[in-house]
Amino acid sequence: MKRQVFQKCIAGAMAFVLFSSLFTGVDKAKAQADLNVNASGAILVDGKTGRVLYEKNADTPLGVASMTKMLDEYMLLDAIKKGKVSWDQTYTVDDLVYKISQDRSLSNVPLRQGGQYTVKQLYQAMAIYSADAAAIALAEIMGGSETNFVKMMNAEAQKLGLKHYKFVNSTGLNNADYKGMQPAEGGPTDENVMSTRDVAIVAFRLINDFPEVLKTSSIPTMTFAEGTKDRIVMKNWNWMLPSLVYGYKGMDGLKTGTTDFAGYCFTGTAERDGKRFITVVQHATDANGKGGYAARFNETRKMMDYAFSNYTKQQILPKHFQLKGNKTIPVVNGKSNQVEVYTKSALTILAQNGEKQDFKPVLVLDKSKVNSKGELIAPIKKGETVGYVTLQSKTGEKVSFLTPEGEKNAQVDVVATQDVGQANWFVRMMRGIGHFFSNTWHKIFH
Structure with missing residues (x-):
């Protein structure tokens, strides 16, 4: 110098x-x-x-x-x-x-x-x-x-x-x-x-x-x-x-x-x-x-x-937060056709005073656990991580971090609140038949 x-x-x-x-x-x-x-x-x-x-x-x-x-x-x-x-x-x-x-x-x-x-x-x-x-x-x-x-x-x-x-x-x-x-x-x-x-x-x-x-x-x-x-x-x-x-x-x-x-x-x-x-x-x-x-x-x-x-350090989402419109996720081949989900823990980040209201939570499901329609695939265990909630600004921009690892500070795991066992073969077969006729009937009249 x-x-x-x-x-x-x-x-x-x-x-x-x-x-x-x-x-x-x-x-x-x-x-x-x-x-x-x-x-x-x-x-x-x-x-x-x-x-x-x-x-x-x-x-x-x-x-x-x-x-x-x-x-x-x-x-x-x-x-x-x-x-x-x-x-x-x-x-x-x-x-x-x-x-x-x-x-x-x-x-x-x-x-x-x-x-x-x-x-x-x-x-x-x-x-x-x-x-x-x-x-x-x-x-x-x-x-x-x-x-x-x-x-x-x-x-x-x-x-x-x-x-x-x-x-x-x-x-x-x-x-x-x-x-x-x-x-x-x-x-x-x-x-x-x-x-x-x-x-x-x-x-x-x-x-x-x-x-x-x-x-x-x-x-x-x-x-x-x-x-x-x-x-x-x-x-x-x-x-x-x-x-x-x-x-x-x-x-x-x-x-x-x-x-x-x-x-x-x-x-x-x-x-x-x-x-x-x-x-x-x-x-x-x-x-x-x-x-x-x-x-x-x-x-x-x-x-x-x-x-x-x-x-200041602020809690943006509380523990067990449920995203509006995504409190339940559809399930395929399960004993139940949906499962309730919530955040595993609270989400806290350093935020500007008054900034909390500008954040928008967005659900991202684990691609390995859903089908092409975005349905979770049974079986699912209680407490199993099925995705995460991340934060965006209400303008649609992501919260910016220096490193990809840092981005995890703006997200929190989403877990299933109960077990959803896999339906037996007979139930799955009957559902498949029902879906077939439902789709056929829909095509005839539309």
């Missing part, structure tokens, strides 16, 4: 905090009615279910800069979990990593040529200080070379269900910053791109699959290489951590990113009162279209405030 504008932003940041503290009680009614985020791409999601609460241009590939490192973190934590890498494993600095680490126009901790560092040290430098050389070192550890690791990144992105992305390096830098030593996957001035939705998916999977990442991403300051001549104090680039200049209550992650191409980017996550949200802004600006550190944090704050003020 570029550092040239760091000093210029401190005074502005302090002024903003002082100014905003005077207006904490301002009515947010307009923002609640029409949330408008100044960014090329933005998204707000429920951090626990992945429900999408707000999005803007969420499927266009945009520059991501150092937010790339969230995928590095995911892959590293996964490799550690699987025993492929260990925290105390050491890495010996090669020429590329040394040269990148000495470029202080980038975000870096200085690494000694031929020096040895543990995976944990490199991970902390990458996660807290966005250290580019540390990211390359970790890529070499996991992939053997950064070029090979970039191939692994693109494969991992596909596994995670990302749709709009291309990775050309492990850092998020422009390949020009490699000074001719960039990985072979991209051109000399290429950069990584991802859609805002894809960035959110990576963040969502990262904090849910490996929640321990938040213990590191929430550290505001840490000293690297303590006790050596390379000692450096790493200050977290996430200035929204509670003790930093844009401090936000509950903020504990996740990753910033800045290049000329990507603009000012930030993936944030915060938790309060049992609610967690994830936000992403790419190429954030102020209302006048000017980018900056302030812009990405102000636009993030806008979404976070909106979410915490307007969303």
Whole structure:
């Protein structure tokens, strides 16, 4: 991440905090009615279910800069979990990593040529200080070379269900910053791109699959290489951590990113009162279209405030709910020609205040348990799941989630309330004869 504008932003940041503290009680009614985020791409999601609460241009590939490192973190934590890498494993600095680490126009901790560092040290430098050389070192550890690791990144992105992305390096830098030593996957001035939705998916999977990442991403300051001549104090680039200049209550992650191409980017996550949200802004600006550190944090704050003020966990459907018009389902070849059904449990999701009345429950029967006419096939046991109820808005749109797995948070199983045994062969035969004559009589007179 570029550092040239760091000093210029401190005074502005302090002024903003002082100014905003005077207006904490301002009515947010307009923002609640029409949330408008100044960014090329933005998204707000429920951090626990992945429900999408707000999005803007969420499927266009945009520059991501150092937010790339969230995928590095995911892959590293996964490799550690699987025993492929260990925290105390050491890495010996090669020429590329040394040269990148000495470029202080980038975000870096200085690494000694031929020096040895543990995976944990490199991970902390990458996660807290966005250290580019540390990211390359970790890529070499996991992939053997950064070029090979970039191939692994693109494969991992596909596994995670990302749709709009291309990775050309492990850092998020422009390949020009490699000074001719960039990985072979991209051109000399290429950069990584991802859609805002894809960035959110990576963040969502990262904090849910490996929640321990938040213990590191929430550290505001840490000293690297303590006790050596390379000692450096790493200050977290996430200035929204509670003790930093844009401090936000509950903020504990996740990753910033800045290049000329990507603009000012930030993936944030915060938790309060049992609610967690994830936000992403790419190429954030102020209302006048000017980018900056302030812009990405102000636009993030806008979404976070909106979410915490307007969303609560709500019971949309009670346990044993019966859908109007579908309290019973026709049964074929059963001792009874229908069966009563209801929801197995209550359906609760994070919803906007007053939103409950906008949901429409829709019954979806299990295709393996019905015939072509939509009739359940006997026998059926009491408590057997025969389908599910899902939620749509009254306009017909589905409730949107980041992942297919997340969609299950907007549905609840529907079960039979009693046994329906299979009718014996004689009853089935007589019903078949009755249906035959009924159909014949109908055709004669119509």
